[in-house]
Every structure is written in C-alpha cells, then in structure tokens.
Amino acid sequence: MLPEADLPLRVVAGAAYFDFLGPPDEPWLARLIDESMRFEGHPRRMLAERLAEPLAFVAPHFKRRAASRVLLRLWRSEAVSGIKPIVLRQAVFEAASAEPARSRPQTLAAVAERLRCPVPEIERNLFADLPAERALRAPTPPPTAAALALATNLAIAQAALMRSCTVTIHVEGNTRPIVRLAKWRGLICVLGEPQQVRGATLEISGPFALFKHTLLYGRALAEVLPHLTWCPRFALRASCQLRGRLLDVALDNESPIFPAQPPTPFDSQLEQKFADDLSRRALDWDLVREPEPLAAAGTLIFPDFLLRHRIHTHKRVFVEIIGFWTPEYLTKKLAHLRACGVTNMILCLDESRLCAEEDLPPGAPVVRFRRRIDVDAVMVQVTRLTASGTVTPNIR
Amino acid sequence: MQLIFDRGTLVLRAVPSELDVGALPGVCWDERVQLWRAPGRVAYSLMAALKRRGVHVTDGVRPKLAPPSAFRTISLRDYQSAALHAWRSAGRRGVLALPTGAGKTHIALAVMAATAAPALCLVPTRALLGQWMTAIREVYGGPVGCLGDGEHHLQPVTVATFASAHRHMQSVGDKFGLLVVDEAHHFGNSRFDEALQMSIAPLRLGLTATPPQDVEAMDALARLVGPVVFEVAVADLLGTSLAPFERITLRLWLDPDEQTALDDLSQIYRQAFATFQATHPRGEWKDFVAMAGHTDEGRRALAAWRRTRRLLAFPRCKQRALASLLAQARDRRTLVFVGDNETAYAVAREHLIMPLTCDIGRTEREDVLQRFRDGRLRALVSAQVLNEGLDVPDADVGIVVAGRCGTREHTQRVGRLLRPRPGKHARVYELVVQRSNEVRQANLRWSRLVTRSRSAA
Numbered sequence: 115m116l117p118e119a120d121l122p123l124r125v126v127a128g129a130a131y132f133d134f135l136g137p138p139d140e141p142w143l144a145r146l147i148d149e150s151m152r153f154e155g156h157p158r159r160m161l162a163e164r165l166a167e168p169l170a171f172v173a174p175h176f177k178r179r180a181a182s183r184v185l186l187r188l189w190r191s192e193a194v195s196g197i198k199p200i201v202l203r204q205a206v207f208e209a210a211s212a213e214p215a216r217s218r219p220q221t222l223a224a225v226a227e228r229l230r231c232p233v234p235e236i237e238r239n240l241f242a243d244l245p246a247e248r249a250l251r252a253p254t255p256p257p258t259a260a261a262l263a264l265a266t267n268l269a270i271a272q273a274a275l276m277r278s279c280t281v282t283i284h285v286e287g288n289t290r291p292i293v294r295l296a297k298w299r300g301l302i303c304v305l306g307e308p309q310q311v312r313g314a315t316l317e318i319s320g321p322f323a324l325f326k327h328t329l330l331y332g333r334a335l336a337e338v339l340p341h342l343t344w345c346p347r348f349a350l351r352a353s354c355q356l357r358g359r360l361l362d363v364a365l366d367n368e369s370p371i372f373p374a375q376p377p378t379p380f381d382s383q384l385e386q387k388f389a390d391d392l393s394r395r396a397l398d399w400d401l402v403r404e405p406e407p408l409a410a411a412g413t414l415i416f417p418d419f420l421l422r423h424r425i426h427t428h429k430r431v432f433v434e435i436i437g438f439w440t441p442e443y444l445t446k447k448l449a450h451l452r453a454c455g456v457t458n459m460i461l462c463l464d465e466s467r468l469c470a471e472e473d474l475p476p477g478a479p480v481v482r483f484r485r486r487i488d489v490d491a492v493m494v495q496v497t498r499l500t501a502s503g504t505v506t507p508n509i510r
Numbered sequence: 511m512q513l514i515f516d517r518g519t520l521v522l523r524a525v526p527s528e529l530d531v532g533a534l535p536g537v538c539w540d541e542r543v544q545l546w547r548a549p550g551r552v553a554y555s556l557m558a559a560l561k562r563r564g565v566h567v568t569d570g571v572r573p574k575l576a577p578p579s580a581f582r583t584i585s586l587r588d589y590q591s592a593a594l595h596a597w598r599s600a601g602r603r604g605v606l607a608l609p610t611g612a613g614k615t616h617i618a619l620a621v622m623a624a625t626a627a628p629a630l631c632l633v634p635t636r637a638l639l640g641q642w643m644t645a646i647r648e649v650y651g652g653p654v655g656c657l658g659d660g661e662h663h664l665q666p667v668t669v670a671t672f673a674s675a676h677r678h679m680q681s682v683g684d685k686f687g688l689l690v691v692d693e694a695h696h697f698g699n700s701r702f703d704e705a706l707q708m709s710i711a712p713l714r715l716g717l718t719a720t721p722p723q724d725v726e727a728m729d730a731l732a733r734l735v736g737p738v739v740f741e742v743a744v745a746d747l748l749g750t751s752l753a754p755f756e757r758i759t760l761r762l763w764l765d766p767d768e769q770t771a772l773d774d775l776s777q778i779y780r781q782a783f784a785t786f787q788a789t790h791p792r793g794e795w796k797d798f799v800a801m802a803g804h805t806d807e808g809r810r811a812l813a814a815w816r817r818t819r820r821l822l823a824f825p826r827c828k829q830r831a832l833a834s835l836l837a838q839a840r841d842r843r844t845l846v847f848v849g850d851n852e853t854a855y856a857v858a859r860e861h862l863i864m865p866l867t868c869d870i871g872r873t874e875r876e877d878v879l880q881r882f883r884d885g886r887l888r889a890l891v892s893a894q895v896l897n898e899g900l901d902v903p904d905a906d907v908g909i910v911v912a913g914r915c916g917t918r919e920h921t922q923r924v925g926r927l928l929r930p931r932p933g934k935h936a937r938v939y940e941l942v943v944q945r946s947n948e949v950r951q952a953n954l955r956w957s958r959l960v961t962r963s964r965s966a967a
Contacts, residue, residue, distance in 0.1 A: 119800070159852060166813075166816075167809075167813045168806065168809045168810055168813055175803045175804055175809070176803070179803075200874055203864065203874075204877075206862060207858075207862060207863065207864040207887055208881065208886050208887065209862075210861075210862035210863070211885075211886060211887050211888040211889070212886075214837075214840040214841075214888065215840075218860070218861075218862060221862055222862075237859070240858075240859065241855050241858075241865075244855075244867070244869040244870070245869050246851060246852070246869060247855065247869075300517050300680055300681075302542050302543060304542050304543070317542070319542065320517070321516055321517040321518060321519045321540075321547065321680075322517070322518050322519055322549070322680075322704065322707075322708060324519070324538055324540050324542075324547055325519075325536075325538065325549050325707075326704075328704055329701060330676070330701075330704055
C-alpha cells in the first residue's frame, strides 16, 4: 500500500479529492518507465533510491511518487545461480573469524578454493538473496503508461481506504461478494437507509470502530474496492484519516480505477456442477447466479441462485446451498425467511453435515445432497412451491 | 445477563431493564447491531461493576485457555525480587523499567510462573519472538505457542509479535489472563495500542529499558498496561549486576574531498531550509520535508540532505578507524552498529563481518547468533536488529559507526555489552565526524545512561 504522504490529493472543505492519473500524465509516465528500465540487473535498492531523487523531466510530485512505488512493485528479482548466498556467507565470515590475521583477499581466495567458486562470483552473490540487494528483472512486457496510470489510481484509492474505519457503499448488482468479503474479514455489514430506488446501501465497519477511529480494519475495507469495479454502479463514501484529520472520500464507478481480476463466477465446484446440471435438465427454467439481494426486515438475504420460468416469469424460486450448519441455525434461518415473507426458497443441505431427520422443521423445503446436488430433487421442490401455477417444470 | 467476547469487544446480552447500562465503564450503545458493547480490556472492571450493582452474570468472560502448570522454580536476584514485589503491590499491573542485561525476561518468567494465568508475551520483532520462546522453554515444560513469523498456534504460554497480536487480537483476546509486554515503550501512542485494548487480560506486565518521557504517552501506557512501578538505571547496577564499561569517542576528520562534498551538499539543504524558515518562522525540519517535495528546489535539497547522511554514514575516515579497531579487538567479541542496512553490507563486504539485518531470515539469524555465542563468528554488524532486546551474550566491544541514534536507541545499543561475566570490562567506541552534527548528537545521547535510579515501588 502507498504511504499516506505519497497520495496526490487536494483538501477542500473537509473532503479529499484525488488527483487521479490520466492521459495528460502518460508522457512523463512513459519516461519514468524508461528510466526504471536502466536499472535492469542492478539491486532493487538502487532503483528505489533513483526514483526518490529528482528526475530529468517535469512531473507532478505526488503523482510521480505514487507511480514510482507502483512501478517498483512490478519489477521481479533475478534468481541467484551457483552456490546459495547463505552458504557463501557462512563460509566467508567463519573463515574470516577463524583466521583474523589473514588479509581480505587471502580469506576470499581460501574460501574460493574450498568451495570451488571464483572470487568475483562470491563477491557478487554474497548478499544477492536479500530483498534490497536482489538484482532486478524488468517486467515482461514492460507496462504501458496507460496501464501504469490505472494501476497507480487503484493503489491511491486503496491507500486512502486503508485509513478509513467505516465505509458506506450504495451498490447496484454484484453485492454478494462485497457482503461476503466483509463477513470473512470479521466486519459488520448493515443495510443502511436506502438513498435510491435501485440497489442497496451497505455500511461496513469493524466492531471496535464503535470506540475509536481505528485503522485496524483499513486493509479489509480497502480490499472491497477491486470488487466494486465489477459492479455496474456504485458510490462509496468513507471518512479517512488523511493529512492529520478526518476527510470525506468519495469514489464511484466513474473513478478511473484499474479493474482487478474478475470475480470467479462460482464459489465452488459444487455450485458449478449444480448450475451445469440444471441448465441441461430444466430446459424451461433460467438459472440466475447471485440474484439481487432480498431486502427483508432490515437485513439483506443473498440467495445463491434464482430459478425463473422462461414463460411464466412470476414463477420464481430461490436456491441456497448451505455448507456448515447446525439444526439451531437452520431452524432460525427458516423462521427468519418465513418472517420476511420469503416462502419460495429451497435450501440444499450437505448430508455429511446433516443432523437427524427429526431435527428439521416439518415440511421444510430442503434437498439433501452428498458431493453433488440432485437436480431432480430440486425440481420436485420447485414443482411443490410453484404448484398453484399451471406449469410443471420440464425435467428431461 | 451475559457478557460475550466479540472480536475484541464485549457484547452485553439479556440486559436487565432496570440497569443503567450507560453508567457502566466503557459501555456504548452499538446502533449497528442494536446491542450494548464495550472494549475487551474493561472485562473485569465491568464484571466487578455489575457485581456491585447486584446483577447476576450467567455467562461472564474468563480466559479460555487453561493455566500453564509446568513452570520450574525460578530464582531471582534481590532487585529482581523487588521488582516483582512492586508489580504485585501495584495490583498486578504495571511497567518495570530496567536496563538491558538486568534480566527483564527472567522477571517476566517468574511472573508467569507465580500468576499461573494463561500468558501472552508481546515482543516487537520476529528476532525476539524466537528468543523469548527459547527463554520460556528453559523454565517451562509445556508447549509454547507462537503468533507471528508465519506461525499461528496458541498454547497457555504464547509469544506474539506486536504486529501479529494487533492483527489477531480480535480472535485471541479472550484466551489469556496475563499480558507480558516486552519493550513496552512502543505502546501508549501507537497503532498497536488497540491490541491491548482488545484483550480481556486483567494482569499486565510491561518491560522496558527506556520508559516513555512524553507525559501523554506515559498516561496512555498507564491505562493500557499500568504505571511504571519499578525503575533502575544502568548506573545502579554497573559493576554488580551489569558489567562495567568504558566510553571512548573518536573524533574524526573527513578527507578533504569528502569534506568539500559535505560542505557543498549541506549548503544546498541549509539554504533551502533557511528560505523555508524565513517564511515559516515556527517551521520545523519535518514541516520543511513535507513542503519540500512540492518544488524542484525543495526536492534537490532533500536529495542533498539524503546524500549528506549517506556520506556521514561510512566515510573513509570511519572506514580506516573501524579497520584499526577491529584489528585491535581481534580476539574479543565485537558488535558494530551502523545507520542502515546498506552500510551494514558495505562493512560486511569490506571487513568480512557477518551482517545481522532485518533481511536475514529467522533460521539464518538464529544460526548466526549461535555461531557468535560459540565463537565461530567474532563480530557482527547491524543497523537496527541489535538495537532492541536481542540477547547477545558476552559481546564486550561495541563500535558505534553511525545511526539515526536517539537516546533510547543508544541506551539499548550499549545495553548489548553490559551482560555480566566475571572479569568483563566492556568498551564502547563511538566514531564521530568533526564539523558535523554527529558531535552534538553523541553528547546528547549519553545523558540518559548516567541517570540515577528512581523506584516507584
């Protein structure tokens, strides 16, 4: 992450505005890349020092520092050939201690003879494995100025969010990975007051944030950002500790943030197989992966799938695959769904973690499975839940 | 009523309607989840407050790990026993300030054995992690847990780095009843403070050779760990529990070409700083650094300043002096202290001395220290790693080549040489360049070493 001091931002009336890099910056970015290419084969430390010094071209200071750091990360280290440096160090320094009266060349010559390794190679490789001393290998292909600009922009935005303790996101589509990420990272994610008709407003923070503006959750909050770039629309607001005070930060889908890797379409092979099986066997039904969340009783429900009849579109059944569970959890979940008026949800339960039959609430719309979900059993439940209609699922 | 540990905080459930929860210590209403919540560190004071109000807590917080029971008997020196007594008298919370080499770790082990509470020891670096685990294993027969340096396993006695404890206290904050905080001066005004706030441990022991002088940091440390309850200075133990030492400062002159280069570089940044001070009369160096990046002139000034520092780090006069001192100390275990890793590697290449830097991995580092102990290595050079806590027994010559060395850092460095041994007389050489601010810095940093003792016990 970029240090706060390197962030190109302007402060206006309690808000921080980022000077994101764009096409006007590409000429000097190209020269920065060229400058870094001169250090191929040199220690990483030398390139870092060079990038910190004045350069032969004019570039906005903070933008240049941020881009330099991002560029430095793109470089890889050369593998050390020959005898391992750790072996060289042990041999050289022990030999010097054993016979302190010997001169430096004499000691190195003795070690070279013993290890059958020329003295210049010993000198070259003595610290070649240590991070700052590793020889650099240029990224292949070298980054373009435009790509470096976008990568720097993402780093800038993430560095700012690293200094936040709460973020509020209004998001349309692709909400689930964000909520899931928040849960995995031990954050509290609550449904905020809806500001717009579509989508959901999420407030994400950590438990300890109640007591102080902690930066403990900054890394987790910053991890949300790459996922947002895959949402059709989002607007993020955060209060970040920057320049010694709390400043409002706003980002949205217009922000020139480099997209991260696209999210994987399925959480597991199990879900993938279920989707494949269903698409082949229930031809009249469309399977929607991660449908829009259901807002109910102040919370959001994220079903894994929505099954929607192609002709009778009012026939809709949600499917959720449950991994780890307890009878208590299941009973509570079903009660919650009923309380929220969600009656068209099928729960697929992993039988290997299943309790006794009597533990399940009677008539619960569940399908048990082992390793693979039986699509036929799911469609039987679909038929039951949509029985009031006239259409029977077409199962081949 | 239930008190439940939740990710570094305490959640109050089934709260009696007649209870004035807002008056309880540290408790706030959490609008997000519609519950009362308090930071982990108030667990025991909260339970005490509830008890006073006659509220029955059916599910209170207790350390989840079993108490350690395999400690062997630990004998203490007189002043160590006094320190332990002072800590007990202060309600089993507080900081012990003792010089390096006075056996702080030993006292901590005695505290762990005496309290028999599941203990988490917090240490600042990965190097100290291994050292503490070794020290604990010498007096404790059970398994020792580790959090940090790529390991994550909990035991009734566990050692964690500050960074790992900060990251994981949300999940381990309810596991321990005793926190031992090594180098406790790092707390009080740091991001790691939150780790101490999230732990329910009621017993807290801080260890330091250099308690914070800043009043605000001292207050914060007192809240998190406890006040300084026992303090002994180097001067109190010299010749008895610490080896006596001699300070020798070598004032060196730069070679003419280096002096010219230094003067030229200094002029650039001094001129820029003077211009800055003319417009910002109260501006300090750090303000100048923050502003300098905005202009070409400022950037040049900063680059010149960095080159000045690099030049002073290891000029030819220091190279010659170091070579001469190393030749003299050929048969003695020697520690060389430099300002940065780059200089450490330069010294290592030139004089064939093993460097011990943060870049050296744990396995190699432990191996190096072992070889230094048994005499296969006669000298080590380090920038920062040896500054704090690392146990390097029997080094008797220290050569301070350079460093961004404040009083605290210097105290720690000199402390490396004071571990007692019969007949030992340590010697500390300082290489200082004349006509540079190294002379003033060298004089300043010796002040704390001669401070007399003060005991709050």
